[in-house]
Amino acid sequence: MQSVAAALERLGDLAASPTISRLANVFAGAGHELALVGGPVRDAFLNRPTHDLDFTTDATPDQILRLVKPISDAQWDIGRAFGTIGAVMDGETVEITTYRADSYDGETRKPDVVFGTSLEDDLLRRDFTVNSLALRLPAVTLIDPSGGIDDLLAGVLRTPSTPEVSFGDDPLRMLRAARFTAQLGFRLDSDTANAMDGMSESIRIISAERVGEEISKLLLADNPRAGIEVLMQSGLAQIVLPEIPGLQLETDEHHHHKDVYQHTLTVLEQAIGYEKSRGRLDPAGDLIVRLAALLHDIGKPATRKLEPGGVVSFYHHDVVGAKLAKKRLRALRFDNDTINAVARLVELHLRFFGYTEGAWTDSAVRRYVRDAGSQLERLHILTRADVTTRNRRKADALGFAYDDLEARIAGLAEREEIDAVRPDLDGEQIMVILGVTPGPEVGEAYRYLLEQRLDDGPIGAEEATRRLLAWWAARAEVPPTP
Structure with missing residues (x-):
């Protein structure tokens, strides 16, 4: 939190920027009020970067559009019904909204849009006092009708x-x-x-x-x-x-297990830490990783079973959880790419733990990479984040094991281009060798060669041809199932 004096100085510098000062002068010259409002003013006090420039004015949408057209590179009026006109000025996006004095019916979120005439009244209808701050332009006067600065200082x-x-x-x-x-x-x-x-x-x-x-x-x-x-x-x-409250599973004096809800929050925090430390995803945060971390154990309530000896099991909670994650994200209207990626990560998040039970063959490592596909880096993060044990020896052992797995993946990738695992023969070559036309047989043959590639690595076109012909001959000898 900056001091009030420092924040006002920063706001003064912002108001003096070419884009804002030009906009302010144009509105003032036309006899209209203009104020920078909400997030940019709040963030000046919090010493946070300003990403959006939102303004409010007594001008109507038609008047706003008429004023910004000569000084902007592009304009849009998709929010005109709610009083908002957008524009791009010198590469910066600005949105300008007419003062609002809406009323709501309490049945829906859609208000009866009513334009207002007062900046103070407009501010008082906003969500929180810390967002109800404005900088009147071009005078650079701070307007705070609801005590937002005091609340900012108090957090x-x-x-x-x-x-x-x-x-x-x-x-x-x-x-x-x-x-x-x-x-x-x-x-x-x-x-x-x-x-x-x-x-x-x-x-x-x-x-x-x-x-x-x-x-x-x-x-x-x-x-x-x-x-x-x-x-x-x-x-x-x-x-x-609702799947998140569902993670607060009941326990009894005979059966004990980790608090799945608290474990989930810890996994989320640790995943964010790995995002940052590994530096291979969006530095602003990766939504798919975070959704997967939040939802990775939501299959546990449905699969919870109390075993003899005080043990609680959650067999197949990964598969069940993947289905539940898809259902929830679809209900929230997430896009299909995000839904499928999150569900895949939830489904695979336990796969690694078999690695610690015995050395994986190169074939198993290739399949791990193949199954993760484009989500491999996210799977690395989720799997590492899922280790929340307080047993330092166990945590270190799991960490070292995953280091080893990543090293083996890197080694195979260098030798075999594992991130793009394909058979040694493509579809065209398969059709020529077998003398067939496009159809189900080509797909069967392709999948057979892919399994050979995953088992043995690159085998070359000559060996792949030999195996393909042997498979084809054996396939022809097997009578069809009645």
Whole structure:
């Protein structure tokens, strides 16, 4: 957190930038108000980088468009019905929205859009006081009608109006509260937390897409654990991610196992650590890794079995969990690539643990790489993160074993181009050798040669041809099943 003086200096520098000063002067020259609002002002106090430039004004959407066209490279009005016009100025994206004074019916999240005339009134209808700050331009005057600066300094999330009114207007704000605790490291004030607890059911009127977007933003924050804990404490998780509360399995005096919920949060934190330390994925965070870490054990409640001798088993929870992950992510309208990648990681997350039980052959290592496919680096991260034992000797042994596996993968990759495992003959060559046309037989032959490649590594075209012809002859001798 910066001092108020330092934040104001930073805001002054921001206001003096060519894009903002030019925009401010154009609006002032036309007799309209303009203010930088929300995130950019808040982030100046938090010493965080500014990614978006959001403005608010008393000008109507038509007037905004007329003013920005001569000074921008591109414009769009997809949000015109809600008063928002977007533009690109000198490579920077800006969004300008007419003051709002909406009303809600309490049945849906869609408001009756009403344009307002006052900056202060517009700010008071926003989600949290820390986002209800504005910098009036070109005068560079800070506007704070709800005590947002005090809440910033205290690290508190509080609504400008009563939380019952705010969340009643827009229940999505409850998910945003969880997300901001993860992003900003703030805590909820008691009234806000109590209101979320009592109003969690109203989140059901929010579209699945918007819920999924907020969960994604939460998981990509610096500390997603804090946001997940807010979802759990408020009851929102039971509605939007019911598999996570389901991880709080009951125990009894005879059967003991790790707290699966706490284990999951630790795996998520450790996966983020590996993301950063390995440096091979998006430095802004990898959503697929984080979703897989959060969901990797959701098959355990359905597969939990109390065994004799005080043992709890979860046989096949990887396979069951992969199906449940697909179902949940589809319900939240994630894209198919993300759904399939996460489900694959959940399905494979236990595969490595067989490596410690006995040396894998090169064939087993090739199959591990083949099955992971494009998700191999993410599987490395998830598997390493899944080791949460407090037994240092056991943790070290698992870590060394995985180091060994990665070294073997690297060695095979260098010798055999393992990341692109293909048979030694392609489909065209198979058809010529066997004298067949495109059809199911070509696919069968291709799969046979792929298995040979996985078992023995590169065998060359001559040996592959010999094996293919022998397989084809043997196949012809086997009578069809009646």
